[in-house]
Amino acid sequence: MITAQRSSSGSLQSPRSPSSQPYLSVLVTDPVKLGNGVQAYISYRVITKTNFPEYQGPEKIVIRRYSDFVWLRDRLFEKYKGIFIPPLPEKSAVEKFRFSAEFIEMRRQALDLFVNRIASHNELQQSEDLRTFLQADEETMERLRSQETGIFKKKPADLMQMFKDVQSKVSDVVLGKEKPVEESNPEYEKLKHYVFELENHLAEAQKHAYRLVKRHRELGQSLSDFGKAAKLLGACEGQAIGKAFSELGAKSETLSVKLQKEAHQLLMNFEEPLKDYVRAVQSIKATIGERANAFRQQCELAETMKLKEINLDKLMLTRSDRVGEAEHEYKELKAESEEATRRFETIVRLMNEEIVRFQEQKTQDMGIAFHEFAKGQARLTNSIADAWRSLLPKLEACSSA
Secondary structure (H helix, E strand, O other), X not given: OOOOEEOOOOOEEOOOOOOOOOOEEXXXXXXXXXXXXXXXXXXXXXXXXEOOOOOOOOEEEEEEEHHHHHHHHHHHHHHOOOOOOOOOXXXXXXXXXXXXXXXXXXXXXXXXXXXXXXXXXXXXXXXXXXHHHXXXXXHHHHHHHHHOOHHHXXXXXXXXXXXXXXXXXXXXXXXXXXXXXXXXXXXXXXXXXXXXXXXXXXXXXXXXXXXXXXXXXXXXXXXXXXXXHHHHHHHOOOHHHHHHXXXXXXXXXXXXXXXXXXXXXXXXXXXXXXXXXXXXXXXXXXXXXXXXXXXXXXXXXXXHHHHHHHHHHHHHHOOOOOHHHHHHHHHHHHHHHHHHHHHHHHHHHHHHHHHHHHHHHHHHHHHHHHHHXXXXXXXXXXXXXXXXXXXXXXXXXXXXX
């Protein structure tokens, strides 16, 4: 397995391993805006370094756009049932018209995280679709996207709606609104409850993280505005008090810059990781939906096979000339039922492995995110306290004069 490492910026990256060890390292970089208006999009350079024999060479550089990442996600979701496919950042219709530098960088980091999670996954890193994504030229990728049918033909928004519909159905099962054929497995019920609770708590934490970022930015802007006003006030005053006001204004503007920087760090290293895990839980819920479908299909086939068996027994008792045809149908249905059982059992096994891996990674990532949050707040608080403290002697001297 390729071990994933988290950089100081908080993004998950594969290590540049020695050539003696198997490695697959991917970097999403150099975002460039192309086109205008609704036709505008961002292209990225995707750099792959590997010694996997299945790849064309030790290094490959290709150009990809967001829809190419969606293509990869969709393919993996369809082929790897039971595995939690890493989530993609949402496609924002609002941001499409402005593509701010901050949005572009957040999108780049999220796409880098997405593809490196795939590259570091034991099963997914063997995917032929991943190799295509990392090596094919732009014309080939465009042709592959246009050839997709079924689930792959859906637009990202349609696909997300489909996921939400699946999640809604699973929610109805959990809440008792519907009573379809469902697993009576206490451990599975416990897992579903955990996943839904986790999503709620993560979403709530992310909402308040967003408010913290907004508060930092608003306070930074207020300090900047106050700093300008204080400097103007100082300019029209005389000597000591004028100088004190000017220094107060300058210090306010300095602190404004620090608050804006800390707001950006808070966004990238705290709010975004929380938002990413909200998306990850939604991916798990989509897999739960696939498991529920597989279980229902298995039960329906088993029930149909029993009916076929009863019908076959009746035909044999009456020595009907349709016995041969019925036996053939029964054998085909039995093979299909056995395949459905194997498919369901595989999904169960993979999900059990995936939830352990997910919880271990979540513990590590959330630990880093909350540590970065606390460290940043301590740094900012100390910086603000030191700045105001340095002004106290001069302001006290003015007030006592």
